[in-house]
Amino acid sequence: xxxxxxPARLVALLLITARCWAGAPSEYEVKAVFLFNFAQFVEWxxxxxxxxxxxxxxxxxxxDPFGPQLDTVVRGETVGHxxxxxxxxxxxxxxxxxxxxxxxxxxxxxxxxxxxxxKGRSVLTVTDAEDGDPAGVMIQLVNRSNRIKLxxxxxxxxxxxxxxxxxxxxxxxxxxxxx
Amino acid sequence: MASNAAPIRRTLMNVLLLTSGAVMLTTCLAFGAYxxxxxxxxxxxxxxxxxxxxxxxxxxxxxFENPEDARExxxxxxxxxxxxxxxxxxxxxxSFASYPxxxxxxxxxxxxxxxxxxxxxxxxxxxxxxxxxRRMGTLYLxxxxxxLYEWLQSFGLIGALVLAIAYVVAYLLATxxxxxxxxxxxxxxxxxxxIAEQRDYTVRAARPxxxxxxxxxxxxxxxLERVEETRARLQSQLGRLDLLHxxxxxxxxxxxxxxIFQVVxxxxxxxxxxxxxxxxxxxxxxxxxxLSVEAIGARSLEHAxxxxxxxxSRIPIDQNGLARCVAGHLxxxxxxxxxxxxxxxxxARAGLKSLVxxxxxxxxxxFGVLAVARxxxxxxxxxxxxxxxxxxxxxxxxxxxxxxxxxxxxxxxDLRQSQHTAAQQERLRALGQMASxxxxxxxxxxxPITLYTESLLEREPNxxxxxxxxxxxxxxxxxxxxxxxxxxxxxxxxxxxxMNLGRVALNRLIQQVIDLTRARWSDMPLQKGIxxxxxxxxxxxxxxxxxxxxxxxxxLTNLLFNAVDAMPEGGVVTLRTGARLTKSDExxxxxxxxxxxxxxxxxxxxxxxxxxxxxxxxxxxxxxGLGLAMVYGMVRRHSAQLDIDSVAGQGTxxxxxxxxxLTTSLVAEHHPTALHMSHGLRLLLVxxxxxxxxxxxxxxEEDGHSIVVADGGxxxxxxxxxxxxxxxxxxxVITDLGMPYVDGRKVAAAVKASxxxxxxxxxxxxxxxxxxxxxxxxxxxxxxxxxxxxIELRTALAELTPVSTQTRRQAQ
Numbered sequence: 001x002x003x004x005x006x007p008a009r010l011v012a013l014l015l016i017t018a019r020c021w022a023g024a025p026s027e028y029e030v031k032a033v034f035l036f037n038f039a040q041f042v043e044w045x046x047x048x049x050x051x052x053x054x055x056x057x058x059x060x061x062x063x064d065p066f067g068p069q070l071d072t073v074v075r076g077e078t079v080g081h082x083x084x085x086x087x088x089x090x091x092x093x094x095x096x097x098x099x100x101x102x103x104x105x106x107x108x109x110x111x112x113x114x115x116x117x118x119k120g121r122s123v124l125t126v127t128d129a130e131d132g133d134p135a136g137v138m139i140q141l142v143n144r145s146n147r148i149k150l151x152x153x154x155x156x157x158x159x160x161x162x163x164x165x166x167x168x169x170x171x172x173x174x175x176x177x178x179x
Numbered sequence: 180m181a182s183n184a185a186p187i188r189r190t191l192m193n194v195l196l197l198t199s200g201a202v203m204l205t206t207c208l209a210f211g212a213y214x215x216x217x218x219x220x221x222x223x224x225x226x227x228x229x230x231x232x233x234x235x236x237x238x239x240x241x242x243f244e245n246p247e248d249a250r251e252x253x254x255x256x257x258x259x260x261x262x263x264x265x266x267x268x269x270x271x272x273x274s275f276a277s278y279p280x281x282x283x284x285x286x287x288x289x290x291x292x293x294x295x296x297x298x299x300x301x302x303x304x305x306x307x308x309x310x311x312x313r314r315m316g317t318l319y320l321x322x323x324x325x326x327l328y329e330w331l332q333s334f335g336l337i338g339a340l341v342l343a344i345a346y347v348v349a350y351l352l353a354t355x356x357x358x359x360x361x362x363x364x365x366x367x368x369x370x371x372x373x374i375a376e377q378r379d380y381t382v383r384a385a386r387p388x389x390x391x392x393x394x395x396x397x398x399x400x401x402x403l404e405r406v407e408e409t410r411a412r413l414q415s416q417l418g419r420l421d422l423l424h425x426x427x428x429x430x431x432x433x434x435x436x437x438x439i440f441q442v443v444x445x446x447x448x449x450x451x452x453x454x455x456x457x458x459x460x461x462x463x464x465x466x467x468x469x470l471s472v473e474a475i476g477a478r479s480l481e482h483a484x485x486x487x488x489x490x491x492s493r494i495p496i497d498q499n500g501l502a503r504c505v506a507g508h509l510x511x512x513x514x515x516x517x518x519x520x521x522x523x524x525x526x527a528r529a530g531l532k533s534l535v536x537x538x539x540x541x542x543x544x545x546f547g548v549l550a551v552a553r554x555x556x557x558x559x560x561x562x563x564x565x566x567x568x569x570x571x572x573x574x575x576x577x578x579x580x581x582x583x584x585x586x587x588x589x590x591x592x593d594l595r596q597s598q599h600t601a602a603q604q605e606r607l608r609a610l611g612q613m614a615s616x617x618x619x620x621x622x623x624x625x626x627p628i629t630l631y632t633e634s635l636l637e638r639e640p641n642x643x644x645x646x647x648x649x650x651x652x653x654x655x656x657x658x659x660x661x662x663x664x665x666x667x668x669x670x671x672x673x674x675x676x677x678m679n680l681g682r683v684a685l686n687r688l689i690q691q692v693i694d695l696t697r698a699r700w701s702d703m704p705l706q707k708g709i710x711x712x713x714x715x716x717x718x719x720x721x722x723x724x725x726x727x728x729x730x731x732x733x734x735l736t737n738l739l740f741n742a743v744d745a746m747p748e749g750g751v752v753t754l755r756t757g758a759r760l761t762k763s764d765e766x767x768x769x770x771x772x773x774x775x776x777x778x779x780x781x782x783x784x785x786x787x788x789x790x791x792x793x794x795x796x797x798x799x800x801x802x803x804g805l806g807l808a809m810v811y812g813m814v815r816r817h818s819a820q821l822d823i824d825s826v827a828g829q830g831t832x833x834x835x836x837x838x839x840x841l842t843t844s845l846v847a848e849h850h851p852t853a854l855h856m857s858h859g860l861r862l863l864l865v866x867x868x869x870x871x872x873x874x875x876x877x878x879x880e881e882d883g884h885s886i887v888v889a890d891g892g893x894x895x896x897x898x899x900x901x902x903x904x905x906x907x908x909x910x911x912v913i914t915d916l917g918m919p920y921v922d923g924r925k926v927a928a929a930v931k932a933s934x935x936x937x938x939x940x941x942x943x944x945x946x947x948x949x950x951x952x953x954x955x956x957x958x959x960x961x962x963x964x965x966x967x968x969x970i971e972l973r974t975a976l977a978e979l980t981p982v983s984t985q986t987r988r989q990a991q
Contacts, residue, residue: 030244034242040238040310040311040313041239041310077313078312079311148243148244165239167235167238167239167310168239168243170236170248171240171248
């Protein structure tokens, strides 16, 4: 019995060690995956795309905190049959066809303006602002004791004609339901 | 009965129950297998559904790395207690969340193939977790098979319950339904066992419902009928065979035809139940063939509505069945009333309608007919006819054997009789030889007495009457002696040619006998104090008979002596004569009879039968056994009849019956006065008996002859030869026959040789025999028997010598 259990434990130990060597994923690494994953759980209306061949665009507004991480995550991926494109904006006016817009912390100050611009457009807005109340942003990524949590403003999403999967809502914190 | 019938019932029950049991079991197993497979599929499906639901709900948790949420989702598995383990793996293969939580990381995801399957005792599901087209990870599910086992358990339980109930129902149904098959068979079996036990083939099985069973029972009953028929036929056949056997045995024990016939008829009446039976004999030779009835069954006689046939009646054979029957065929008339011939009509009138005529055949020859009849028409079966045919063969055979036996018996009796007669003849012949020798000597011895007595009576005129009377008695006695001795050897002969038949007056003869024997029946018994009374009842008008007086006298004397001897205590002797007609009806002839009756001891059967045999005597030493034999000889010689009536203890009557003489006598009375006397002859007398020579010489010399005597044959021849050439030749030679060395024949031959004309008289004690046997020698002119009687001598001399010789002699 002891002899049999020994390899199993050994394997488990080796796996844990490997993971430690590889290093735990950084915060933005995780957030990059989350951004990509939002594409899986949210439905955009057809009007959000110029045509059927239009790529799925993930945009980053403001100072890009991901570095190369985001590109690494989406490389080679598709959303449905659409290819994935990462676009970076310094200003909200730059964006044309964007589906997911990550609003960096640097742009929080201009948030009302940004939201104003995006109003009526089917753009999933995501921010990772830790403090304050980024009202109007659809999904807020919150770091709680080293785990990234979601806070979703259902009303904002509905205003943007986006349908957020209930699955996404399960692990998230829901706000502004009435909006 | 139930135990007997159990096998078929049990077998039927077993068949029904096994069949239904097998069907039910197969059905249960089939359903079970089907349900099992369905259940497995269902289990897989259920697990897949569960897996898919869990996986779908886990995508977000995986995508946004929320293990708590994932665990929450997995915790829903609690609802299914059989899911023992579940693990959610990330796409990279790391364990993300587990259920139950304690068992995290139970299995590395890399080794898992997608899909749901049974592995050993578990149901394993590996469900990809996919959001849209993107795979987020893998859900591993492990469910134990407890549900399956529970299902199996409940299924088995319900199955067993259903089986049990179904079996009970099937049993009840089978118990009820098997009767439809077993009951008819058991009924048949019962019938069969009844038949087997009681051997009663008249039993019939009841016909059950149902076509095939009815058919089977009908066939069975039909077979029983056939068996019964066959059995009855065999039984009657056996009975008839037995009857035939018994009759055959009974007949074989009998040897006479009447009793054989009676046995056959009685057996037929008793056993074959015939109403009439008779046996007839057929004689083909007699008047163109007719039957004579030999025997009629006893009961057949009783029936006699109208006497069909009576015993010994003759039945003519007309052109009816009888003609065919005597031709050797068995004839069966089923109804005689339709036949017009006389013989069948006799039966019809007597109320006997069916008639069978069976021929009695021996060696293809019909010698009789067996006729049996019954009252109803068509009453004889062909088997009975066949039986009667066999029986008639046996009867014929037995009858033939009886007849052969009878023939053999009578042949044997004849043979024995012949043998007896031959022995008796032989005995008599020996006696005769002996007697003739004695007779010869006696004749010689009494010759002088005869000669002298005769001579005295003739030549002495001065004899007193008394002397003359004595001499006459002597002469008669001597004559009787001579007769007696000459008859001694001849009493067995039939009538002899030389027997002197004369008229005999029986009454006179009886008086003589009474006189002669007075001493014997009166004086001698009186000395012993016995009184014998003698009565004579003589018929006055008695015809004479023809006979030899001396013989008859002897016979009567013998009978009288026997009568006296038969009465040792005294009694009455009756001598009776009479004349009557013989009893034989048609040509009744008159007869004359003499009876000698006594009141003595009588004779028993054996004595009565044997009393006529020579040497048979009941008198011990005193008897010679010749008396009655001589009487019988006399009776035969006289063609008379001897009847003996004797009752033991009451007396005997001996009756001699003679044919009376014709009124005119055919035999001339011998007349001594007509004698022609010769004188003066020269005679040569040759004899070896000096006494005879002396007496003869003296008698002849007194007649005036000159006598030369020669005392022997040779001597005589010499004397004659010496004289024949001389001056005085002998004119006649008298020679004795029996002499030593040279007998009378030689003497006669020698005389004739030297002088053929000289007559020769032969004197002989065997004289009568010589005459009887025609043995007179050629050289002898006359034979005279001893004792010579003077009168005979004189006659012979006178006849043989010519007168010339005598006259010449006288002249000289």
